[in-house]
Amino acid sequence: MAARFLWASRVASHLRISGAQRGFSSVVLKDLKYAESHEWVKINGNKATFGITDHAQDHLGDVVYVELPDLGLSVSQDETFGAVESVKATSDINPISGTVVEVNEVLTESPGLVNTSPHEEGWIIKVELSDACEAQKLMDSDKYSKFCQEDYAKH
């Protein structure tokens, strides 16, 4: 745990993110957007890649299954499209709205990537955005870090 905290601090420092304060030590990447439900989104033109944050995977525990949607499915921010299952819980995923254009099939055989590489190899779906305004409402890394710290402090 101490080593993880130190690593997270170094990464946070490299990425110029003030994420390691008062016990909150999850990695928050600067070039991503974040939802209050602890999902990250990487916007690239009218497409977005989506996954769960380091904070979320840490709290969920060992992920053993990821329920992936079908290609072509219309997903909505207000509706659940699938779930991440850990040893003791299933947790719904609420993506950004659009059409599913790619899913990370590797997660079927290696769901643990969501734990070990939540922002990279553990990405879950790619979506063609249907509402660009939704992305504007997401938090940037600084706001998300602060959100997590406040949430951590409350509990």
Next chain:
Amino acid sequence: MSVNRVKNLGLPLMNLVKLRGTPILQQLLLEERLLRSSSDNWCIVNDGTNLLTLSWVCLGTVIVDENTLFVSLICNRNDVPDVQPYPRSVMAWSGSLYSEVFNGIADFQLRENDYVFGDRKFGGNAQSITRNRWIHHTSFLWDYSVSNMAYLKLPSRVPQYRLERDHTDFVCKMKDYIERSVFIEKTIKAVGTQFMLKELSLDEIDDSCREHVETTRLLTLDELKETTTRSESIAQAV
């Protein structure tokens, strides 16, 4: 603030449903419906079920028999603001609730993810978490038959405190520690310290739920094999 909050007492409302001998699949379907289609808090107590069955709870399989007791708590996140919607936080909360139930009765603990007396497991639980709500479902091992336990293989994923014990050394029977009616009464009382309880019958439930698409179902044998291979948790005794 939740619209279910009773202003005078400051306690959020929770509907209490007491079932008796309801089949576990029916209970799980009800819980799925209440989790996804209701905005109320719910406490469901199922005093036994009427079939020997393999049921699927989260990623573990549990052998349930007619004596197994089930208690599920479905909560709006805003009505339990001190609880983060993650497994450890939910179980820490539920563990403290059940500590009240077993206070002075047994050496009750939440140990890793299990409810134990001493170092013997008597309750297995699972959670399902949505954006604004979560369910904590517990199966309590009231009694068991050694022959039924023979259906279970030793899981490859085990809690550390198990220490390679086989099922008969790892689990214990709740009936050896508390009277059944006393457990139910004390559980309801403990829940009642945090919620204003209102008892509903099954018939009265429909009004508070909107339509939803069921996803809970019995797995086929092939699906069960595939899933247990995937999860590396072949079976766990409750």
